[in-house]
Amino acid sequence: MKLYIKNMVCRRCVTAVQQVFADAGIVPTEITLGEVELATELAADEVEGLNTSLHKLGFEIIDDRKSRIIEHIKKLIIKVVHHSKEPLDINLSDYLSSQMNYEYNYLSNLFSEVEGNTIEKFFISQKIEKVKELLIYDELTLGQIAFQLGYSSVAYLSTQFKKVTGLTPGYFKSIKLNKRAYIDDL
Template structure:
């Protein structure tokens, strides 16, 4: 049986979700960001128990096709930005079309209609959050961050960062309190 789960954005999320599935007597075959597959079928009681347990942890089972597709778009973008070593100069529309097996116009319009923002703006918000994370860690220079996140130049990264946050990367780095957001809040 295949389950789609909203707000599953990191490896800790995968572990938490696995634990809840196991508590309800379901042994996952595979667990990916946003998806769980089990061999067993689920009873109504187990489904209700699972839904409540997941909701308590901030997750949500998704049962309609459009919501699953929106979550898959978000998952692919999060995987690209937060779980890959280096973002090549990837054409986002081609990547999403290839991974999700839909024309980009369809998924773009659906995403905008449901989320109230464009895929591109969501992608930029995720990249800026990753920049903030890397600035706080203080292990990479701004030019190294630009390369890692697929920016064409440090100037472009700085310009986009200021446009989104209202701050320069250097000033942001100097702030004592961080203003980062959780990935699932973007």
């Protein structure tokens, strides 16, 4: 049995979901971003109990096909942006289509219909979150960050960063290095 979990975006999310299952006395065979594989079927009351516990942590069990497709799109984008050291070497639309075996037009329309936002805007927002993280770590130059995230230039990264955050990367870095904060607060 496979359960699909909404809002899992990082390794800490996997750990939190593992704890919910452990607390319920259920041992999954595998937990990855957005998915929990189980060896046996769960009773309806077990699924409801898990969903209640997951909901307290900001997660949710997804039970319809459209939502699973949307979560898979998000999972792929998060993987490319946050967990890959190399920039995506093909177009995002081609990547998503090849990974999901759907026409990009279908994926794009479905995403916009369900999320009220475009795949491209979600992709950009994830890239900007990664830029914020890398700026705070202060280990890479802006040029290295631009390359790592597949920007054509530092100027383009800076323009997009300012458009999304209202701040230049340099100003953001200066205020965040002077006052450490949780990345969710940025």
